[in-house]
Amino acid sequence: MPSAENPGMPEVACKVFVPRDTTARSMGADDVAAAIAVEAARRGESVTVVRNGSRGLYWLEPMIEVASGGVRHAYGPVQGSDVPSLFDAGFLAAGEHGLGLGPTEEIPYLARQSRLTFARVGITDPLLLEDYRALGGYEGLAKAIRLSREEIVDIVTESGLRGRGGAAFPTGIKWRTVLNAEGSQKYVTCNADEGDSGTFADRMVMESDPFVVIEGMTIAGLAVGATMGYIYLRAEYPLAIRIMNEAIEIAEAAGLLGDDVMDSGQAFHLEVREAAGAYICGEETSMLESLEGKRGMIRYRPPLPAIKGLFGAPTIVNNVITLASVPIILAEGAEYYRDYGTGRSRGTLTVQLAGNIKRGGLVEIGFGRPLRELLEDFGGGTATGRPIRAVQAGGPLGAYIHPSQFDAPLDYEAFAEFGGMIGHGGLVVFDDTVDMGEQARFAMEFCAIESCGKCTPCRIGAVRGVEVIDRILSGVDESDNLLLLRDLCDTMVAGSLCALGGMAPFPVISVLDHFSEDLRARKIQ
Amino acid sequence: MSTQDSGNGTDASDALVREIAARHVARPGGLLPALHAVQDELGYVPPEAVPTLAEVFNFSRAEVHGVISFYHLFRTTPPGRKTLYLCRAEACQAMGARALEEHTRARLGIGFHETTADKRFSLEPIYCLGNCACSPAIMIDDFVYGCVTPNRLDALLEEG
Ligand SMILES: Cc1cc2nc3c(=O)[nH]c(=O)nc-3n(C[C@H](O)[C@H](O)[C@H](O)COP(=O)(O)O)c2cc1C
Numbered sequence: 125m126p127s128a129e130n131p132g133m134p135e136v137a138c139k140v141f142v143p144r145d146t147t148a149r150s151m152g153a154d155d156v157a158a159a160i161a162v163e164a165a166r167r168g169e170s171v172t173v174v175r176n177g178s179r180g181l182y183w184l185e186p187m188i189e190v191a192s193g194g195v196r197h198a199y200g201p202v203q204g205s206d207v208p209s210l211f212d213a214g215f216l217a218a219g220e221h222g223l224g225l226g227p228t229e230e231i232p233y234l235a236r237q238s239r240l241t242f243a244r245v246g247i248t249d250p251l252l253l254e255d256y257r258a259l260g261g262y263e264g265l266a267k268a269i270r271l272s273r274e275e276i277v278d279i280v281t282e283s284g285l286r287g288r289g290g291a292a293f294p295t296g297i298k299w300r301t302v303l304n305a306e307g308s309q310k311y312v313t314c315n316a317d318e319g320d321s322g323t324f325a326d327r328m329v330m331e332s333d334p335f336v337v338i339e340g341m342t343i344a345g346l347a348v349g350a351t352m353g354y355i356y357l358r359a360e361y362p363l364a365i366r367i368m369n370e371a372i373e374i375a376e377a378a379g380l381l382g383d384d385v386m387d388s389g390q391a392f393h394l395e396v397r398e399a400a401g402a403y404i405c406g407e408e409t410s411m412l413e414s415l416e417g418k419r420g421m422i423r424y425r426p427p428l429p430a431i432k433g434l435f436g437a438p439t440i441v442n443n444v445i446t447l448a449s450v451p452i453i454l455a456e457g458a459e460y461y462r463d464y465g466t467g468r469s470r471g472t473l474t475v476q477l478a479g480n481i482k483r484g485g486l487v488e489i490g491f492g493r494p495l496r497e498l499l500e501d502f503g504g505g506t507a508t509g510r511p512i513r514a515v516q517a518g519g520p521l522g523a524y525i526h527p528s529q530f531d532a533p534l535d536y537e538a539f540a541e542f543g544g545m546i547g548h549g550g551l552v553v554f555d556d557t558v559d560m561g562e563q564a565r566f567a568m569e570f571c572a573i574e575s576c577g578k579c580t581p582c583r584i585g586a587v588r589g590v591e592v593i594d595r596i597l598s599g600v601d602e603s604d605n606l607l608l609l610r611d612l613c614d615t616m617v618a619g620s621l622c623a624l625g626g627m628a629p630f631p632v633i634s635v636l637d638h639f640s641e642d643l644r645a646r647k648i649q
Numbered sequence: 650m651s652t653q654d655s656g657n658g659t660d661a662s663d664a665l666v667r668e669i670a671a672r673h674v675a676r677p678g679g680l681l682p683a684l685h686a687v688q689d690e691l692g693y694v695p696p697e698a699v700p701t702l703a704e705v706f707n708f709s710r711a712e713v714h715g716v717i718s719f720y721h722l723f724r725t726t727p728p729g730r731k732t733l734y735l736c737r738a739e740a741c742q743a744m745g746a747r748a749l750e751e752h753t754r755a756r757l758g759i760g761f762h763e764t765t766a767d768k769r770f771s772l773e774p775i776y777c778l779g780n781c782a783c784s785p786a787i788m789i790d791d792f793v794y795g796c797v798t799p800n801r802l803d804a805l806l807e808e809g
């Protein structure tokens with residue numbers, strides 16, 4: 125191929141960014157990276173392929189980028205077979221091509237976000253510590269080291285940060301409890317079990333910006349006087365496990381973890397513990413049992429984990445995103461963070477658009493925007509082009525939201541008002557071909573599979589729930605069984621020890637309330 | 650390795666389990682990482698490993714067994730050459746995971762927790778791979794594939 129038509133071809137090695145994130149790879153990023161290397165060699169072009177994280181514009185993956193004139197330009201979705209034509213088009217100098225998306229930061233989906241926690245995600249090779257620092261990393265920890273424990277906790281409290289794992293508990297209050305608890309040994313644990321379907325924010329940040337998790341946990345350790353941290357990481361995320369482990373080694377070698385963190389005279393050690401595929405182990409007391417090497421049975425409360433947690437010691441349990449939001453709060457100040465958001469939901473929410481959606485991906489945005497804006501303006505409606513029939517928010521224990529509720533603002537309290545839940549921020553979209561009876565059945569089935577077995581309403585109730593729904597769908601005593609199903613849901617909600625049994629009925633109740641036409645005997649064809 | 654027969658194999662794996670257990674016993678909460686290490690090495694946690702782990706960790710056999718059986722991802726029988734994990738969770742359901750599941754069962758001629766007669770594939774359900782924006786998703790060993798159609802699945806099975 126003649127390359128004379130490519131003006132401004134750079135002399136030095138050109139960088140091409142090809143994400144190494146799980147979703148990008150699941151769509152063929154490794155093939156693209158290999159094809160670029162082969163094609164560059166064939167043409168005698170000097171190209172360095174950088175495996176960056178993902179920007180989270182997942183419908184465009186594999187989305188590759190080049191830096192031209194100091195500006196990143198994107199192309200996507202790219203397949204290996206597109207690579208020769210990209211070279212022909214002079215993509216190394218941001219040449220025009222049918223897959224061209226223009227300057228990355230100007231893509232509306234990205235430009236309209238407020239990336240605070242995800243500020244660095246997708247920009248560089250996630251394991252290059254010097255890049256992390258060049259982009260503002262470790263400024264939060266440097267600041268924390270100069271503060272007293274109380275001052276760190278005060279800043280986190282004033283930021284208004286609430287737990288992003290589901291329960292939305294104020295993080296500062298939790299930290300203060302651990303700070304004030306008696307104990308010679310305290311722990312910081314990071315809940316990276318991310319079990320909710322439709323969520324991947326934890327995975328993304330661990331794969332694409334692992335040092336921010338390490339930095340956030342280290343700040344938490346300094347704040348409460350804990351010298352040991354554990355990341356309880358989902359076994360379903362093998363790449364995140366590998367990247368987090370490598371990042372920990374790099375941070376140790378750089379003196380950012382270990383006996384003397386950043387010459388502060390304080391110790392903080394960190395270890396990844398691999399989970400083993402039990403949804404209930406995302407619940408914090410179950411997670412602590414699992415970290416202790418046991419069955420993940422729910423613990424009775426009190427005592428709170430903050431007072432008596434891991435191995436009986438005062439323990440912080442926080443979600444990945446909660447902890448990853450701490451460095452920027454320290455670096456930029458509490459006010460900077462709380463200026464985003466609305467009411468009692470401060471800062472940003474990392475929304476994950478998933479399922480049957482045209483533009484699936486990660487949207488970090490201040491709280492308070494209407495659900496519809498996420499589904500339509502960002503998401504572009506369904507992938508199939510059919511009308512949206514239902515959206516499940518907040519994971520498998522979250523209600524199915526009916527289109528009549530799409531004007532609700534994304535705000536913890538506003539969602540709670542209509543029985544919805546923001547949870548970890550996942551939105552799973554279904555088009556009008558969905559069978560809501562099947563979805564109700566699955567909610568009970570999932571609870572039956574994942575129940576820890578400690579209490580009867582959940583253990584037995586969920587199995588009964590599946591049976592009752594099966595009877596309804598097959599036309600056996602339909603109206604009696606519908607009443608029975610309501611009763612069963614009430615019993616589970618009222619009588620379960622933890623939120624698995626206590627909330628698994630919510631999606632079922634939402635189907636009874638808003639999609640009852642699907643909880644009927646099936647017509648025999 | 651050419652002299653390995655079943656007797657030696659058991660001895661060898663017992664020695665391996667003992668060595669793994671010894672490496673993890675001093676770690677707080679070390680049983681779970683030890684079980685992972687055994688499964689990484691052997692592909693599963695054989696029933697013979699239970700007494701050894703119990704002895705080294707100073708637990709009862711029932712306790713060790715209780716831990717293994719609690720977690721969905723520990724297996725107690727040898728897997729096929731590859732393991733196909735099929736996501737059954739909601740975001741994948743929204744994009745055809747139920748049909749993909751039917752297709753896979755028919756194509757492999759097995760159900761969940763089973764292995765094909767030629768030992769090429771084991772089939773396991775999984776509840777979310779964090780690939781929910783490109784669903785439906787599957788994982789083969791530790792590589793995730795997104796937007797998997799029945800045709801794509803067939804092609805992947807051919808490669809395997
Ligand atoms: C059944 C169940 C599963 C849960 N799964 C997770 C999870 O995967 N990740 C998570 O961070 N929190 C999960 N939670 C919430 C945790 O119990 C806990 O509230 C959270 O980890 C605290 O951290 P945060 O305050 O930073 O949100 C789950 C709760 C329940 C009841």
Ligand code: SF4
Nearest residue numbers: 576578579582622625
């Ligand atoms: S509600 Fe279910 S998961 Fe929770 S403690 Fe009871 S049996 Fe265990």
Ligand code: FES
Nearest residue numbers: 736741778780781
């Ligand atoms: S629901 Fe299947 S990957 Fe998340």
